[in-house]
Amino acid sequence: MAPILTVTNLTKKFSGLVAVNDVSFSLNQGEILAVIGPNGAGKSTLFKLISSFLRPTTGKVTFEGETISGRAPHAVARKGVVRTFQEATIFKALSVRDNVLVAHHLRSRAGLAGFFLGTTRARADEAEFARSTDDILGFLGLKDLADAEAGSLPQGHLRALGIAIGLATNPKVLLLDEPFAGMNHDETMRAVQLVKGVRDRGVTVMLVEHDMPAVMKISDRIVVLNFGQKIAEGTPSEIQRNQAVIDAYLGSEDESIGI
Amino acid sequence: MMSDRLQIIGYAVFAVVMLTVVPFFTVLAGRNDYLYTFTLIALLSIASAGVWITFAIGRINIGQSAYALVGGYVSAILVATYGVSFWLSIPLAGLFAACIAVVIGLPILRLRGVYFSMVTLVSTEVARLSALALPITKGAKGMVNLPMPGPIAIGGITLVPDFATLENPRIAFYYVAIILMLITFLLVWRLMRSRIGQLFVALQQNEDLAQSAGIDIARLRVIAYAISSFLGGVAGAVFSAVSQSVYPSSFTTQDSINFMLNCFLGGLGYVFGPIVGTFVLRFGWDLLFQAQRFQLLIYAAILIGLMLVLPNGLLSLIPSRKGAKR
Numbered sequence A: 001m002a003p004i005l006t007v008t009n010l011t012k013k014f015s016g017l018v019a020v021n022d023v024s025f026s027l028n029q030g031e032i033l034a035v036i037g038p039n040g041a042g043k044s045t046l047f048k049l050i051s052s053f054l055r056p057t058t059g060k061v062t063f064e065g066e067t068i069s070g071r072a073p074h075a076v077a078r079k080g081v082v083r084t085f086q087e088a089t090i091f092k093a094l095s096v097r098d099n100v101l102v103a104h105h106l107r108s109r110a111g112l113a114g115f116f117l118g119t120t121r122a123r124a125d126e127a128e129f130a131r132s133t134d135d136i137l138g139f140l141g142l143k144d145l146a147d148a149e150a151g152s153l154p155q156g157h158l159r160a161l162g163i164a165i166g167l168a169t170n171p172k173v174l175l176l177d178e179p180f181a182g183m184n185h186d187e188t189m190r191a192v193q194l195v196k197g198v199r200d201r202g203v204t205v206m207l208v209e210h211d212m213p214a215v216m217k218i219s220d221r222i223v224v225l226n227f228g229q230k231i232a233e234g235t236p237s238e239i240q241r242n243q244a245v246i247d248a249y250l251g252s253e254d255e256s257i258g259i
Numbered sequence B: 001m002m003s004d005r006l007q008i009i010g011y012a013v014f015a016v017v018m019l020t021v022v023p024f025f026t027v028l029a030g031r032n033d034y035l036y037t038f039t040l041i042a043l044l045s046i047a048s049a050g051v052w053i054t055f056a057i058g059r060i061n062i063g064q065s066a067y068a069l070v071g072g073y074v075s076a077i078l079v080a081t082y083g084v085s086f087w088l089s090i091p092l093a094g095l096f097a098a099c100i101a102v103v104i105g106l107p108i109l110r111l112r113g114v115y116f117s118m119v120t121l122v123s124t125e126v127a128r129l130s131a132l133a134l135p136i137t138k139g140a141k142g143m144v145n146l147p148m149p150g151p152i153a154i155g156g157i158t159l160v161p162d163f164a165t166l167e168n169p170r171i172a173f174y175y176v177a178i179i180l181m182l183i184t185f186l187l188v189w190r191l192m193r194s195r196i197g198q199l200f201v202a203l204q205q206n207e208d209l210a211q212s213a214g215i216d217i218a219r220l221r222v223i224a225y226a227i228s229s230f231l232g233g234v235a236g237a238v239f240s241a242v243s244q245s246v247y248p249s250s251f252t253t254q255d256s257i258n259f260m261l262n263c264f265l266g267g268l269g270y271v272f273g274p275i276v277g278t279f280v281l282r283f284g285w286d287l288l289f290q291a292q293r294f295q296l297l298i299y300a301a302i303l304i305g306l307m308l309v310l311p312n313g314l315l316s317l318i319p320s321r322k323g324a325k326r
């Protein structure tokens, strides 16, 4: 498998604190890669660097052979690298359907003026977005909630909506930051199936997650961070046996060891 | 919230009343002063519509007077100094204001919350001082005795007569202002019901998420601010013709604050909110004139009370089907 996204010697310093320290790895086309590590290890920062919400101090991120670090986040999303947020992040006051509809924007062929005037092309876009929205909502089990105000959804559905918004952009790489947080066991197992379904749609997935059983179940490969550094990389079974990983988890206050 | 249908029907009724009943009775009663008040209200609500649009992207704009002032001067200078038709000067004033908004908006729209508001608050003062200082705006004396709007004729047919030849130009100005207001709010309605409106609301809700969904938030913010300022410029342009003058103090910081209050009062969730807010605020102020030195005090108390009791504005008083979209 060819790498679709490559992280090279990525470092991010926050006034003295090194949140991500010289991290390198690559993401292969069509895989699910999990990034794990104790709280504060730098996982979210890594995602923000990849999606270009943060500028790296040094190092770079390349996507399909092109450097994307340093570009505007919306431009990186346009290329096909899209992140969801650690906190269930949605457009609260919009309906569930409108949340997904609006996130289709980067697929539009009509310009803004076209949408204002209601040109043929704009109407074709709208019809296509509506169809795709129904498809995504159905896929994520949100169809019955389409008209509900997004802010009123329970946690599990909020996460699903976050993923739906990500999918609406038609991403090539989807970065999910703790997609299973706040879910009970059953919800998590369903969400695991959903994420696998996302991958089966041809989207390469990278996720940060604390729920170890879920991580072991879902990922093809795992990258482990500790204090900003990559301490291990490998398949789930390799990681489970890795002494450095076990030490990192045992040495931390993190309750979700579960390895 | 009210259904779309109810809002449009209400708007249509309002339009008919403003175009027929109101001018009929005011002229019958010989109350040119009311006609003038309604003309002002129409212009102020156009400027308020602009402020409402910046609210839609989640920015509190307390600087609309700056753009109204710019529009007033651009129109006055074009008409009085360069002999351009007043009618042409309206869109040109709007465009000029929009261009300034793009230049100023690019840096300041990065600011959120109170920081953005503070900068806009200062901008009215900057516009006033510029008008005082620049030679072309004629300083504190202002630009006075501006010519009346000329005729509009297409192929020899006069569509609009020369205002200077009219017996009662007040009623002509009334119609200009009311029609402009009606068109403005229909266009804003259309804008907000289109994808652009949806994108504006997405910005208001969460800029980071919008950005991660590939939306160019910087560009959209500037577009919203430019439209907002365009409307301020248009309102200012017509105002200068109505009063046949424009001074550095024609639009003040107090007006900027009022534009914002009009939006709050009518309801930020309703496209037509600024019209309602402007009518109520203006007439409320005039009615309280009897209270003399207590005018401001009572007025402020009522405003505070209204905002506490009706945080979603006066239009939220009208009942609606549950779950209807705004």
Ligand SMILES: Nc1ncnc2c1ncn2[C@@H]1O[C@H](COP(=O)(O)OP(=O)(O)O)[C@@H](O)[C@H]1O
Binding pocket: A014, A017, A018, A019, A037, A038, A039, A040, A041, A042, A043, A044, A045, A046
């Ligand atoms: N914007 C920021 N400014 C300063 N420090 C930050 C910032 N974001 C994260 N950090 C710090 O960087 C470290 C890594 O944070 P983060 O990437 O959120 O960890 P994780 O997601 O693995 O829990 C933490 O010590 C955190 O406090």
Ligand SMILES: [Mg+2]
Binding pocket: A043, A044, A045, A086
């Ligand atoms: Mg995190």
